[in-house]
Amino acid sequence: MLTREQTGTLTEIINAGVKKAGSVLSELVGRQVRMQVPLLGVTDFTNLHDCIGIDNNLQLVSVCQQFHGTMDGYALLLLSRENGDALTQHLIGEGFDPSAMDVEREEALREVGNILTNSVLGTISNTVGHRFEYQVPVYRQGTLPEIIGFSSCDASCSVGDSHTLYARAQFDIDDERVVGSILILLTSRAFKLLIEMVDGLRFKVQLRQQ
């Protein structure tokens, strides 16, 4: 489990990444984007979908950015189907017809998902000094348990993996009220490593302050 200091430092790092994602998204759609302070938790992959606070029956569109190496896990951009269409409309413009343009929606969201998840993961990487080895992002549709099931399997995250770290940040695009989430999931091994790095970082800051 995390101490209060560890939670504080982790939230601070992830929040910096989330803020970056927000400004990048705002740049992409030309609207004001509000990002919420991320919610951090520790659970296992089996219970994950119950902790995130998204209706398990809701049809979602998602982009999964896996990473391997010394740290395994994945980051997800999650939007309801309707919000996915609304975001695509912002990106492509008025010519977007949701019924006819599945490929166009997939392509646009895959790229945005890639940019947003990279903003968060890249900020973590640059702060703690760990390099994430990314895979090509994957677009998926389904319910949250389906998306988490497939993504975890693809990312070789074991279903029984305990003490998984998740961080959920919600955002909304001003007047259209497009609401989405960015989720980061780490395997227990990656989680332990990240905590070690965070502790190391705090130690360095303390030394500098003395």
Added chain:
Amino acid sequence: MAKILLVDDSSFQRKLMSKMLCSMGHRVTEAENGRKGLDLVDTLEPDMIITDLLMPELDGIGLLRDLKKRDSAIPAVVVSADIQETTRQECLQLGARDFLNKPVKHADLAATVERLLQSIAGEESKC
């Protein structure tokens, strides 16, 4: 006007950047991965290569490695969503002349392309 080879697996991104580059007066040829990009290098003889990093078949790092192995003089620019400082350093070490982050701004892309084209012209006039 320059011949630019644009390598990216995202058709959304290719469309976006092609539009920018064409509006600057350049001729753009697109490839959807590093392998197809490399195939086009010999036939097209581009003045510049703009490449993504994460792609199936052959990624941007693989493309840069291959260009380096061939001792290619064609300047390559990386345009990627990856903001990791280590990734940027690796690309520059592999010979990339610049590294821009997505979403790329029209002005930044124009400045980079212009700077590189001028530096090629400078290098050629020295020969």
